Amino acid sequence: MPEPTLAAAVEVVLLDLDGTVYAGGRPVPGAAPAVAACREAGVDVRFVTNNASLPPEDVAEHLGRVDVPARPDEVRTSSQAGALLVREACGEGARVLAVGGPGVAGALTDAGLVPVTSADDAPVAVLQGFGPRVGWAELTEAAYAVRAGALWVATNTDATLPRERGPAIGNGSLVAAVRNATGAVPRVAGKPEAPLLLAAAEGRPALVVGDRLDTDVAGGHAAGLPTLWVSTGVDVAATVVAAPPEHRPTHLGADLGALLEPPAAVDRDEDGPAVTWASGGARVRVEDDVLTAGDGGTPLELLRALCAAAWERADAGRPVDVPAEVLGRLAPLDAR
Known part of the structure; x- marks a missing residue:
């Protein structure tokens, strides 16, 4: 079977x-x-x-445009997770300062909370997520509310966002501005x-x-x-x-x-002071604290064998250097 x-x-x-x-x-x-x-x-x-800026409906629509049909109920955003954290702490109907794109306010509403836009609205919590138009005014309102004692939840703390022109400022960089102004530390809903x-x-x-x-x-x-x-x-x-x-x-x-595919196995074999890790056609050997790799195997098979060897040695307090020429054989994976 x-x-x-x-x-x-x-x-x-x-x-x-x-x-x-x-x-x-x-x-x-x-x-x-x-x-x-x-x-x-x-x-x-x-x-x-x-990404907290968009509601699930917009994310599902974008997935459809890249040939991956999706329903909104199959999408889970950090705004939704953050809204659940706020509701658990503050209860339904709580007033929450929404900082970020439309996905933040929408998640609060869907969770039975009341989004507001000013610290003067007496919010009991702040939910801060990414929005491309978030600026000084919104961050300052968040700082006012946090200083006044509001629970502060960040959807995520990714310092950057991947964009076609390169890494762009992410929510973590905006969260850092409020943290720098208040000295407070938020609860975080998203990965990690x-x-x-x-x-x-x-x-x-x-x-x-x-x-x-x-x-x-x-x-x-x-x-x-x-x-x-x-x-x-x-x-x-x-x-x-x-x-x-x-x-x-x-x-x-x-x-x-x-x-x-089934899980890929990495076989380990000891031969006196030498240990060999094998995945498919790839072979990695460590002897006298020196790592070498055979010529066989695909880049992915080599990566699996290298990880097994390097992680085991690092955990044992005896890390080994992986030669640059061996790492260079992994380059086809990076070019995908």
């Missing part, structure tokens, strides 16, 4: 968006057929995003914290999928969920090899097609 695929081993896959399903206005190759195959296999799909992912999973066995180690993978760790890193976005393969424990994914894939 064939081994279950990564997707078939869970009830729901939690997919990051930018860098995983699409890149700006372009679809990521292989994403649409992988999502369709998950649905055909009876696995639920949730699109989970730290657990609330957004736990809300999206709804108590079911889930797999977190994304391209960023410090948000998607770290968020999976915080939520106690397995993770799949894909090489289609921000983090390059060499960064994965050097990742600290909290940023290490459970599984490695080139793209979302990895969801349709």
Whole structure:
């Protein structure tokens, strides 16, 4: 009997968006057929995003434009998770200062809360999310409310946003302005914290999928969920090899097609003082604290073997240097 695929081993896959399903206005190759195959296999799909500026309806519409049909109820945003945190702390009907794009105020309304726009409206909480038009006036209102004792919840703290021209200022940079002005520290709803992912999973066995180690993978760790890193976005393969424990994914894939494959095994073999890790045709060997790699295997197989070796050695307090020429063989993954 064939081994279950990564997707078939869970009830729901939690997919990051930018860098995983699409890149700006372009679809990521292989994403649409992988999502369709998950649905055909009876696995639920949730699109989970730290981007708080847009309501789920707009996110679903954008997904349709990149050939991934989606319903609004399949989308989970950090604004929604933040609104739930506020409601749990303050109760339905609470007045909340909404800072960010229309997705922030919409999430508050949907959660039974009352969004307001000024600290003079006596809000009991502030929900701060990204919005391209957020400026000094909105940030100052947030600072006034936080200083007055309002609960402060940030949808996410991503310092930058991926854009076609390069990294742009993200919500974390705007949150830093309010923090600098008040000395307060917000509660955070989005990745890498657990609330957004736990809300999206709804108590079911889930797999977190994304391209960023410090948000998607770290968020999976915080939520106690397995993770799949894909090489289609921000983090390059060499960064994965050097990742600290909290940023290490459970599984490695080139793209979302990895969801349709069984988990890849890495075999470990000891021969006296030497240890070899093997994945497919790739072989990585460490002897006398020197790492070498054989010529075989695909870049992804080599990455799996390198991660197994480097992580084991780092955890044992005996890290090894990976030669630049070996890391260079991972470059085809980064060019995707």
